[in-house]
Amino acid sequence: MAAAADSKWKDTALIVIDMQNDFILPGGPMHVKGGEAIVPNVIKAIEVSRSRGIPVIWVVREHDPLGRDVELFRRHLYSSGKPKPTSKGSKGAELVDGLDIKDGDYKLVKTRFSAFFNTHLHSYLQGVGVKKLVIIGVQTPNCVRQTVxxxxxxxxxxxxxxxxxxxxxxxDIHNANVFDMSNVGVAIPTLEEWCKSDD
Structure with a gap:
């Protein structure tokens, strides 16, 4: 069964975007209001991916605590006395409870919206033969959309x-961006639909 699953899904990867404390937990400096509600579905998508032999790629933001690698419009968040969102080594940069990087998973650090921008993600995916991507995480209009x-x-x-x-x-923001992505040929199943799908 596992061998069949590996063969069937061998060219697919799951990309999990920014499921970190600073984005997901209420009170976090980059809190996404809808983020906490999707944690159970993210966990389920990861479990299903692993059962299918689909590699899990964790894409996270980790910034210099002084903000030197942050977008210009966010650098004020790293000034003295302010929270320093997803700074390297901070509790806020850690994955939210319930999500864990396991042996065989891959972690990639980004400093911009897209997981492809100034990273080696595309080279990595080409190297392992991935041609199909499944994307989950936060948030839809920024990092998810830009990566997509x-x-x-x-x-x-x-x-x-x-x-x-x-x-x-x-x-409303979520649905508008999902609509835009569907218009460029992106598949937009629910978790239940994806779990039942063959491709």
């Missing part, structure tokens, strides 16, 4: 966003 559009531009055969394992500040 870059994946489309890079000609991945299929790009899938599990709609109830991704979230934004409000349902």
């Amino acid at each position: 559009f870059d994946a489309v531009a890079l000609d991945y055969e299929t790009v899938t966003v599990v709609v109830d394992a991704t979230a934004a500040a409000t349902p």
Whole structure:
């Protein structure tokens, strides 16, 4: 069974984006209001991926505590006396409870919205033969959307966003961005639909 699963899903990878304390927990400096509600679905998507032999790629933000690698519009958040979102080694940069990087998973650090921007993600995926991406995490209009559009531009055969394992500040923002992604050929199943799917 495992061998069949490995063969069937061998060219697919799951990308989990920014499921970190500073984004997910209430009171976090980068809190995404819809983030906490999707944690159970993110956990389930990861479990299903592992059972299918799909590699899990954890994409996280980790910034210099002085903010020297942060976008210009966010550098004020790293000034003296202010919280320093997802700074390297901080509790806020850690994955939210219930999510764990396991042997065989891969962690990639980014400092911008897209997981592809100034990272080696594309080279890594090409190296392991991945042609299809499944994307979950936060938040839909920023890091999820930018990663998805870059994946489309890079000609991945299929790009899938599990709609109830991704979230934004409000349902309206989430739904508008999901609509935009669907218009460029991105698959947008629910978690239940994806779990029942064959590809």
